Amino acid sequence: MPPRESPSTPRWCVVGRSAAAGGFAAVEIDDQGARSPEIPIPADGLAEFVSAREAEAPRRWVWADTPAVYPGLLSAGVRVERCHDLRLCHQILRSSELVGDRSAVRAATQWAVPSEAAEEPRAPLAPALFELEAEARSVRRPSVPESLPEALAEFDRQRAAIDSAAEPNRIALLLAAESVGALIAVELTSAGVPWDAEEHDRILSEALGPRPAPGAKPAALLAVGEEVRAALGDPAASLDSPPKLLRALRAAGVEASSTSRWELAEHEHPAIPPLLLYKKLARLLAANGWNWLDEWVRDGRYRPVYVPGGVVTGRWASSGGGALQIPRQLRPALRADPGCLLVSADVSQLEPRVLAAMSGDRAMAAAGAGRDLYAGIVESGAVATRQDAKIAVLGAMYGGTSGDSGRLVPRLRRAFPAAMRLVDDAAAVGEQGGIVTTWLGRSSPPPGDEWRGVQAAASLPGAGRREEEHARRIARDFGRFTRNFVVQGTAAEWALAWMGELRRRLFAFEPSPGEAPMAASGPVFSARPHLAFFLHDEVIVHAPRAHAEAVAGAIEESAQAAGRLLFGDAPVDFRLDLRISERALKD
Template sequence: MVESVVAVVPDPVGSGGRWCALGADAGAAGPVESVPDLAAAVARREAAERPRWVWAATDEMYPWLLERAPVRPARCHDVKLVESLLLGMAGRHGRPRSLGAAWARLHDLPEPPDAPEAGADDQPVLFAADRQHLPQDADPLTALIAVYADQRRRIAASEHPDRTLLLCAAESAGALAAVEMGRDGLPWSATVHDELLVGLLGPRPAGGARPALLGDLSLRLQQALGRPVNPDSPAQVLPAFARVGVHLRTTRSHELREVDHPAAALLLRYKELSRIHAAHGWAWREAWVRSGRFRPEYVVGGVVSGRWATRGGGALQIPRLLRGAVVADPGHRLVVADAGQLEPRVLAAMSGDAGLARAASAGDLYAALALDAFSGDRPRAKIALLAAMYGQTSGEAGQLLAVMRRRFPAALALVEAAARTGEAGGVVRSRLGRTSPTPSASRFVDTDGADDAGTADTDGAASAGQRAARSWGRFTRNFVIQASASDWALAMLAALRRRLAAIGPEPRLVFFQHDEVIVHAPAELAAAVEAAVAAAGDEARRLVFGPTPVPFPLETHAVTCYADAK
């Protein structure tokens, strides 16, 4: 069956627009048609033929459509997101990715910079950035078709065209889901949220003052340290700890947990509650929760590994202490699905390591790994596998890594080759082709995660250049795993979105976080949703990794409250 593909642009003013059917060569396959009510016309055509819509940017076009018509397109090609992927594959991370910039590159014109991302309170103007970047005499629909055709040529010329095409389709489907989740929102009970905040922090203070419990913790911290100190100021906290014989490099939580001093426990608790107050407190709810729904703004591909980010709101970091506020509507359930041990399974599938694949097939991968190579000691097995993926070499991890290298050679060969490539200044790729930046583009990457995992440089005499190379090697070592996990997660999300639409209009995706999704559905449909989740996970496994024996199970819980799912 030949896929229907339609390029579409809105009119500069009003509610109309134009579209054109595209052929197998990605060029125009029919006349350009003008429609007076574009949203209604898109809804009718979507119902009739379910085409793949080609447009400049989903995060601009799709909200505009949803405001005007009850249309949920099955498929699209997001030019902005695809351009970002293809630029990365060509070693051009960080280049402008808008329709206007892509058009300029096609015509050897200066590339206009991307417009700044809209803030939480900004109202983006539809296609404004793309129009101002196109020459005045350039037709937006003509430019869109030309850029789409060029992208299809670049996809066909890639090392693995089928994988690249799947990656572009999954990224574009993710953009559709992101807009829908922001619009539908995650059910949020203000009453429960208030109860939780009062229990954690005390009554809501007036005038933006510090909550009572935070004030009490601050006072107790000062008493434990024997001097006045601002707990929010590392410049004051570190010297205060040093005066009582505790020498810290930072005030990060993982370092404080290793300290046997009462002030450390007090500071840890203060930091935890202060973070809740700042990131998910009363002011946060007033900004982000409307009509009983938390409505975040997801940024698809916001992290270079393919993970999402958010434009404020902290959707990807809902504290466990506040998950009780996520409550399903009466007669509904939250189907919470979590892909446990995702990155270790990705390593097993990508490397083809027979021993690691056997462990992955046993259910609890770490427990099976422990029985196979670590005398049944699950914690040590977990440390060893995380050390392999993150490049940790200090202390016990270094010794355990040697065991991993002997028992699981193919898995270690994959990550160590990726590390060597990074140390040499090269790039590595995910399973579907998402490409790491070069060290010269490191401003686009946050590599703090490797250090947080416990990585240490054991060669004190190494030059700054050698230390930088090793740090980048740790980044590329994990990039191949984390980015491939993103490939699977996006393919799963796209498959689940399609399967939920087949169930009916009521089950709605309302949350996505790396390896976890939440679907809000009528209670009588919960079992069908759980089956759809399982099928979507397996479909993503086959699409991304092929005939691997490694399972990618999604553990599901149908609950009325998010806190009950864990």
């Protein structure tokens, strides 16, 4: 359809760079697809333009990459209600099995992440089921086109892909949730986490000793290191080099195959307890020690950088600051500004509750209604203890087949057949090299060429037992990946819906009169309750003291609203652990 002038009630406003305008340009689009003429925006005028349009009537802002545009708007005091992030939405649409025609989106390789430019994304040979490696490492955003013509063309491709979907409303909801997540991620960085640097220093000094000179190790670390060397009988043992440490352990009679703390804990030797303590202290120093404090905390705020959709299931990752890895030991350093409080909430057993909702398993939903889900499973008679219930549920979602998991999971199949059928079916698809899809439409990557090569080799006439066993093992590994993908990915979608609804409710609070109580949070958030921290199933809101109780109510209401948005009238209770305090302490 050719552009028409003067659209009625603009629904979208596409913004991009413009060489002709010397800054930005925008095109507004209405529900019928009518487009306005191109609107030039000076390089320093984007915040004023966006603010004026938002005051008229909120519309969905369409831009290439939220972190490239939104921080400048927030710095100027401009917040937007909704956006459509072309970069994030492209990654979903090019892979989603719900989309009928992905050809045009796939062909636009300039919008794909680098590893996807030549072909569709592939999962590794044996995916990390818990995806901790992806969360811990630094994740970088790919660069994408920023010009207005490129943005308009990509938006057209994406709208056509959505229209071709078997369930366009479902995939559109996922894209909206992913895009509001992009806004929230930038807002979290902009507002920052209120951080007590003196308390952080006190915690470090208590654990490690006084801050050492640059390049030196703290006294406590040195002392524990000497204990380890004495127990090993090797005064020169290197404790920071895994290969050298492994050699020293074996020389002392500890036949460990790695230096991971999980494996070391299985061995009995006088060197093991101090070595585990040494590794804990060394991790604290490296990840969140004084150098981290100097780099990441300024003016009473810790400002991590989040990456929405940074993990293949849709979970967030981090590209700086390690927000997803803050140890419990440092939680007391999260301290509200004077006159304010932190309202913290985390969801009890989020993934099992999501599984109950997805599968329609009323028995599992009833087990978690208004109570701890694991306790409810015990009351159902499926298992004997809460610990057994936890082991069984985690085994069901992550594919545990040995030990206690192997003993307990079959009991869940009898007690909760619908829930178990969903994850078992997802695992069976993965074992055959297939693709599974979350509730709203994010699809798993297929296995890579190496995986397929192993399966093909095992089916050749001359294949032996070794090749066949290897093929079966990696098939089961991929089945465990797809088994968990559908649950973890849908839980990530629920969390986005929860935060999106909470974000909307928080901004409806009247700003605090007089001097802004949270001035360090910036012009948009200095006087209103706002999200300050997010970790998969946990949020922390920084709020003026007078609003704290109402904020707790908004968090609870937002959780239930997210459940209704995704699962309709499914009888699943998303139970929250709510706390209001000056410091973010977590049991």
